[in-house]
Structure formats: C-alpha cells, structure tokens
Amino acid sequence: MKRKEIKWRHKFRGTMTGRQDGIIFRIYRKWDAPEQGYTVSCHDTKKTGRTINTAGHMTFTWEEAVEFCQQIAAGEVDLETMRAKFAAEDAAKERTAIRRSIEEAKRFQEELEKAGISYRTLLHLTALQQEMDGLAHNILLGFERGEGWPDGT
Numbered sequence: 001m002k003r004k005e006i007k008w009r010h011k012f013r014g015t016m017t018g019r020q021d022g023i024i025f026r027i028y029r030k031w032d033a034p035e036q037g038y039t040v041s042c043h044d045t046k047k048t049g050r051t052i053n054t055a056g057h058m059t060f061t062w063e064e065a066v067e068f069c070q071q072i073a074a075g076e077v078d079l080e081t082m083r084a085k086f087a088a089e090d091a092a093k094e095r096t097a098i099r100r101s102i103e104e105a106k107r108f109q110e111e112l113e114k115a116g117i118s119y120r121t122l123l124h125l126t127a128l129q130q131e132m133d134g135l136a137h138n139i140l141l142g143f144e145r146g147e148g149w150p151d152g153t
Contacts, residue, residue: 003074006066018069022046025069027062028055038065042072052079057086 006018006025014029024043030036037059044050050072054060060068071077112119132140139150 003070006069006073008066020073022048023050023073025072027060027065027069038062040065040068042069050079052083052086054086057089 004020006020008016008018008027011017011026016027018025018027022045024045026041026043028039028041038061039053039055039059041053041055042051052072054068068077072079109119112122117125129137143149
C-alpha cells in the first residue's frame with residue numbers, strides 16, 4: 001500500500017507542521033540549538049490514540065522525523081507502548097531529580113547548622129536584606145570590613 005505524503009508548512013523558528021487523516025504533526029527544532037536535532041509531536045483531532053510528543057525522549061534528523069510522522073499516519077508505530085516507555089523514563093528522571101535535590105538540601109542544611117541558624121531564620125534575614133537599598137548594603141559591607149559606620153558611631 002502506497003503511503004500518502006504529508007505536506008509540510010513552515011510555521012516559525014524551525015517548526016514545520018503538516019496534517020493527515022485527522023492528525024496534526026509538528027516537527028520542532030530548537031532555534032537556538034539546531035545541533036540537538038528535531039523532535040516530533042502529533043495531536044490526534046479524532047481522539048483515536050495517535051497523540052505523542054517525543055521531546056525529552058527522542059530526537060531525529062529531518063528525514064527521520066518526516067519518516068516517523070509518515071509511520072504514525074500509516075499506523076506502523078505502536079504509540080501506546082512508546083507512551084508507556086516515555087512515562088517510565090519521565091518517572092525515572094523525576095526520581096533522580098528528587099534524590100539529587102534531597103542531597104543538595106542536606107548539604108545546605110549542614111552549612112546552616114555550622115552557621116548556627118535555621119532555614120527559616122535565613123529566609124527571614126534574606127527578606128530583610130532584599131528590603132535594604134543599595135546604600136545601606138554598601139554601608140553594611142563597609143562595617144563588616146572594619147570601616148565602622150559612616151557617621152562615626
């Protein structure tokens with residue numbers, strides 16, 4: 001069976017769109033990082049399960065992206081399995097990010113304990129510091145360097 005070619009139109013900043021059989025295809029290229037390749041998203045307007053987005057999971061050359069879209073249009077790709085794989089990858093990335101953030105928080109908490117302050121105290125002090133104007137900031141820095149207060153007190 002001969003596949004019907006998707007006709008592509010340039011939208012903006014490296015994005016091409018096409019339509020076929022109730023699917024809106026978009027091929028994206030990061031305009032500021034074209035070396036990262038293309039990603040594909042498909043929106044199924046007929047709601048028959050042909051929606052997918054490869055961003056963060058798969059990248060393609062232009063030719064590979066076009067072929068991937070053609071395969072989706074022809075029903076040659078198991079999108080349900082692919083979505084399940086992407087969901088598992090996302091869950092693993094989230095678990096990794098949480099573990100990394102916990103370690104970062106623990107390291108910061110150790111520094112707070114060394115300084116003898118709590119995180120809430122730090123937040124309070126940060127809010128007070130942000131309310132100071134630039135001159136007050138510079139006066140305080142001078143005081144910390146041993147210059148005293150500008151008025152001699």
